[in-house]
Amino acid sequence: xNAEIITIGDEILLGQIVDSNSAWIGQQLNLLNIRVQQxxxxxxxxEAISNALNLASKRADLIIVTGGLGPTKDDVTKQTIxxxxxxxxxxxxxxxxxxxxxxxxxxxDKIMPKVNQAQADVVEDCEVLFNDVGTAPGMWITxxxxxxxxxxxxxxxxxxxxxxxxxxxxxxxxxxxxxEHRHIISIGLGESFLAEKIADIENSLPENIKLAYLPKVxxxxxxxxxxxxxxxPVDFYHQQLVKRLGHHVxxxxxxxxxxxxxxxxANDNLKLATAESCTGGSIxxxxxxxxxxxxxxxxxxxxxxxxIKQNLLGVKEETLKEFGAVSEKTVIEMAEGVKKxxxxxxxxxxxxxxxxxxxxxxxxxxxxxxxxxxxxxxxxKLFHFRNDRAINIERTVAQAFAxxxxxxxxxxxx
Amino acid sequence: xNAEIITIGDEILLGQIVDSNSAWIGQQLNLLNIRVQQxxxxxxxxEAISNALNLASKRADLIIVTGGLGPTKDDVTKQTIxxxxxxxxxxxxxxxxxxxxxxxxxxxDKIMPKVNQAQADVVEDCEVLFNDVGTAPGMWITxxxxxxxxxxxxxxxxxxxxxxxxxxxxxxxxxxxxxEHRHIISIGLGESFLAEKIADIENSLPENIKLAYLPKVxxxxxxxxxxxxxxxPVDFYHQQLVKRLGHHVxxxxxxxxxxxxxxxxANDNLKLATAESCTGGSIxxxxxxxxxxxxxxxxxxxxxxxxIKQNLLGVKEETLKEFGAVSEKTVIEMAEGVKKxxxxxxxxxxxxxxxxxxxxxxxxxxxxxxxxxxxxxxxxKLFHFRNDRAINIERTVAQAFAxxxxxxxxxxxx
Numbered sequence: 153x154n155a156e157i158i159t160i161g162d163e164i165l166l167g168q169i170v171d172s173n174s175a176w177i178g179q180q181l182n183l184l185n186i187r188v189q190q191x192x193x194x195x196x197x198x199e200a201i202s203n204a205l206n207l208a209s210k211r212a213d214l215i216i217v218t219g220g221l222g223p224t225k226d227d228v229t230k231q232t233i234x235x236x237x238x239x240x241x242x243x244x245x246x247x248x249x250x251x252x253x254x255x256x257x258x259x260x261d262k263i264m265p266k267v268n269q270a271q272a273d274v275v276e277d278c279e280v281l282f283n284d285v286g287t288a289p290g291m292w293i294t295x296x297x298x299x300x301x302x303x304x305x306x307x308x309x310x311x312x313x314x315x316x317x318x319x320x321x322x323x324x325x326x327x328x329x330x331x332e333h334r335h336i337i338s339i340g341l342g343e344s345f346l347a348e349k350i351a352d353i354e355n356s357l358p359e360n361i362k363l364a365y366l367p368k369v370x371x372x373x374x375x376x377x378x379x380x381x382x383x384x385p386v387d388f389y390h391q392q393l394v395k396r397l398g399h400h401v402x403x404x405x406x407x408x409x410x411x412x413x414x415x416x417x418a419n420d421n422l423k424l425a426t427a428e429s430c431t432g433g434s435i436x437x438x439x440x441x442x443x444x445x446x447x448x449x450x451x452x453x454x455x456x457x458x459x460i461k462q463n464l465l466g467v468k469e470e471t472l473k474e475f476g477a478v479s480e481k482t483v484i485e486m487a488e489g490v491k492k493x494x495x496x497x498x499x500x501x502x503x504x505x506x507x508x509x510x511x512x513x514x515x516x517x518x519x520x521x522x523x524x525x526x527x528x529x530x531x532x533k534l535f536h537f538r539n540d541r542a543i544n545i546e547r548t549v550a551q552a553f554a555x556x557x558x559x560x561x562x563x564x565x566x
Numbered sequence: 567x568n569a570e571i572i573t574i575g576d577e578i579l580l581g582q583i584v585d586s587n588s589a590w591i592g593q594q595l596n597l598l599n600i601r602v603q604q605x606x607x608x609x610x611x612x613e614a615i616s617n618a619l620n621l622a623s624k625r626a627d628l629i630i631v632t633g634g635l636g637p638t639k640d641d642v643t644k645q646t647i648x649x650x651x652x653x654x655x656x657x658x659x660x661x662x663x664x665x666x667x668x669x670x671x672x673x674x675d676k677i678m679p680k681v682n683q684a685q686a687d688v689v690e691d692c693e694v695l696f697n698d699v700g701t702a703p704g705m706w707i708t709x710x711x712x713x714x715x716x717x718x719x720x721x722x723x724x725x726x727x728x729x730x731x732x733x734x735x736x737x738x739x740x741x742x743x744x745x746e747h748r749h750i751i752s753i754g755l756g757e758s759f760l761a762e763k764i765a766d767i768e769n770s771l772p773e774n775i776k777l778a779y780l781p782k783v784x785x786x787x788x789x790x791x792x793x794x795x796x797x798x799p800v801d802f803y804h805q806q807l808v809k810r811l812g813h814h815v816x817x818x819x820x821x822x823x824x825x826x827x828x829x830x831x832a833n834d835n836l837k838l839a840t841a842e843s844c845t846g847g848s849i850x851x852x853x854x855x856x857x858x859x860x861x862x863x864x865x866x867x868x869x870x871x872x873x874i875k876q877n878l879l880g881v882k883e884e885t886l887k888e889f890g891a892v893s894e895k896t897v898i899e900m901a902e903g904v905k906k907x908x909x910x911x912x913x914x915x916x917x918x919x920x921x922x923x924x925x926x927x928x929x930x931x932x933x934x935x936x937x938x939x940x941x942x943x944x945x946x947k948l949f950h951f952r953n954d955r956a957i958n959i960e961r962t963v964a965q966a967f968a969x970x971x972x973x974x975x976x977x978x979x980x
Contacts, residue, residue, distance in 0.1 A: 165602040167592030178581030188579040193605035223758045265758045308957050344637050344679045432854025433847030436868040440846025451874040454850040454866030
């Protein structure tokens, strides 16, 4: 089964929000072996909506549409959908009661505005996807053997409806073709060296097994995809690749490096602590964003001011005076200080000039020192990123995790 | 001028990465009054690429394509582009020298793989968009009065080429139609109440000025867009809305609440500190992600373990024993403790059960206490989110910023 996703709303086109909904839907459908072949973001005009529905329904079996179901005027979606299917809008009594109930809970002494009442309008004869967590109902429409789902764009409402209304429906559909994915997360080899190292395995892949490279800062993710049945199953090639890449393999499934770190540290009863200056909490939030992080993370310090670096982390006044906050000596003292403070086995420290301000001829924007301290030693690296603030922070975080992983693997093999 | 963006690569369709490139390009084009009318994400197959180019070129004047220019096999983009325009691929000497130079810098003792050499191949007669920061060159092609730009998908390379190669080109184009946007960030009013409160202003808008609502957790962003000339300019309506919304207005330009907080605190010489448990550094990284944060932020503590809450923040053992870590008393002591520790004027503290583990019948997943401590008082709120870990964290962060903003505005008017 092939699917397409259509997102409605100027906010994505204007770049005011990033379309994370579609990525999430893509993941969910992929798990059900439904291939998303196109994602289309369009404006909330009748013409754009009709055209997109028309084109998508010619290419795909399942069309999932998000957005354009809010209570305010800028939404013409429902009228357009109704006309597209040659239907009227009708007010759904159950949805109206639900919307009224939610409204009364929030504002018991006010009368519900008409725009909210209109949220209970749905396309005639559609299957209402009841929205327990918000006011905008979803709609499911089957038309000429094609399935259409219309969902609100608010991420947690969309996720609720996909999880509880749409996926159960799709799981019952027997026509799904088998697709199997296998992943390897590798570290320490650039994309082209990696490609050369595994060229013979890649060349031996059968027609229906495809290898894709997804390079990220400091690591490369490999994805093997088997479409349909295969005489030699995808697991065979997966194992070959894992064996060939040896200690470059961080994980043999599709996890982030943060997940790999949290799992490995929790398994080995190790604790990590962080002392962040230029990354300002991003390393800690990357780790604590992973479920189960509390087993291996107790404490992170965002030491933005030198006073905090001294008082909390024990960075020496002389160090800051002689070398400055962005220096190898400072990150070493930060890393060792927080490790001690938190009673951890490993620690990460960062100090740098994220930009756009704060650069000097000596230490231009993008100058970043990272220290990783472990059981046996403290290692440092100096980076010269040349990007904007957000990317400098992101790359520092990625490099810090890569350094930590390398030390962890190294210590483990000792 | 109308534009479309096409992103190539299975990673977006599979949901393995979120398409943040398109949002960024949308923002840049919008500043030049170029309207992005569609964003299309497709697979890296010749058929999908040809079809997308064909459809987009019928609708838009400018087509920006990202992705599919990496050095490895899964990329058929360049061959397909060349055929689409009826051209051949030719190897560019200047690009080849650049790719070789970059390679030698990284691996001076190795011979460059063939896949890297092929990165210097470009479509015959195209204008090469020289890529100073990476190996994949961009290409600019004019065909039947339509402009096509092909860019690598690596975000910082794409951004480099857009900023330094494409925007300068577009700025010279005289045919651009005038579009003006004005924004209001409002807090404390739900979307429908807001709509009712400003209904008469909205109804008085001329045809060519459009009002859009973008609700986010805890706030609503309003956008007025004027297309072409207007007798009554958009600023008039913007001022009317600002006046009507009064103290609900956080900002009169398109900024995030983090930006508004950093600017306001820096202007007023105020310092903020954070003590985070369930948000794990996300509040600190939200603040420090804003350029200039160092003027108002010195210190953040991620106190994941109770020991850290006690030792660093001064949370009392009795408090933790009697009420638990997720309690009003704990977040009050965390907020007041970090304020004192950091010597700050305001502080935020969070403690909750982000999930998916850790819930109890008494305190289910999504139970979150937030405290905000200011010049005169400490205020708390209890939330019952019912989402997954990432969203629970995101919503906690958003609510914490909203609480902080409200206290700041309240204190200021006192």
